[in-house]
Amino acid sequence: MPANLTQQYLKAEAEYRRATTIEEELACLQLMFKEIPKHKGTDHLQADLKTKISNLKKDAAAEKSGKKSGRGLRIPRQGAGTVILLGGPNAGKSQLICSMTRATPEVAAYPYTTQTPTPAMMPFEDVTIQVIDTPPITKDFIEPHMFGLIRSADLALLMVDLGSDDGIEQVQEVLDRLGGTKTRLAASSYLDENDVGLSFTKTFLVPNKIDAPESAERLALLHELCPLDFTEYIVSTQEGTNLETLREAIYRSLDMIRIYSKLPTAKEPDRDRPFTVPRGSQLVELAGQVHKDFLKGLKFARVWGEAVHDGTVVKGDYELHDKDVVELHM
């Protein structure tokens, strides 16, 4: 029997996917339980949700009393979006972080140098994007907390080691390992409506070490043996080849817009630190980010931008445009 899930349910599930704290997760699961159509076709989903909620409550209690909940690591979202690096050992994940951010993780020719997922901030023009370095995924092993991190990421970069004959097999292992779980990779992000909990995270394929001998032959072999519909960026993280193209592609894929806020008393907006919101967002969504008092107290705003005349007065339902300058009034 089809589950016939409602829009509200699917929205709660999408938010559940992005949750990074136990409280957020619990709130989403409770909403999902409230919204799930109660009939035979959803019996096992209802039971599944109940179990998840009760486990999460135990985790929350354990966390409060200072015990480790065993749910492992959570990384709060920061910046315009979150990108997770995935790959087998030695694919060059840590080297990518070194080359594209100011962080300096250990890069080494032996596997398992990176032992826990570690976030770094990658600049793009005047914004920053969170990039998470991770330990390798292999046929036999994946850290349990990797699933939550992959689900909640806006984008995954699946890195391939073109410097070794094992690179293709290693990337296939990552795909197989995740393919057997409810956290999978795809050309774009979506949730499976017929299988609750099954989520797909948008992924770029990033064959690395194109500077290495025989890398071109291995790349051809990768395409032949492992055909994927992911967008591909071929790079050398060590020599910097194609990294600026990748950086821009990452930002574009987040589909965010930048908004500069200006105080009524100031002549110029703060150009150094734009706020970022998903394309299509309305003014109210920005207001809450600028200050929580604006969520309820917002009266109107003046906007300078390409879509409106300078200083136009708008209400909360105004659709924001990239690089708008916004002056909020309580």
Ligand SMILES: Nc1nc2c(ncn2[C@@H]2O[C@H](COP(=O)(O)OP(=O)(O)O)[C@@H](O)[C@H]2O)c(=O)[nH]1
């Ligand atoms: N030739 C070449 N070697 C690289 C490149 N990127 C990383 N490496 C080397 O590959 C090894 C593993 O890199 P690392 O970033 O630690 O891989 P990780 O295990 O995926 O984090 C190190 O010896 C790096 O110097 C690259 O673009 N070209």
Ligand SMILES: [Mg+2]
């Ligand atoms: Mg590493």
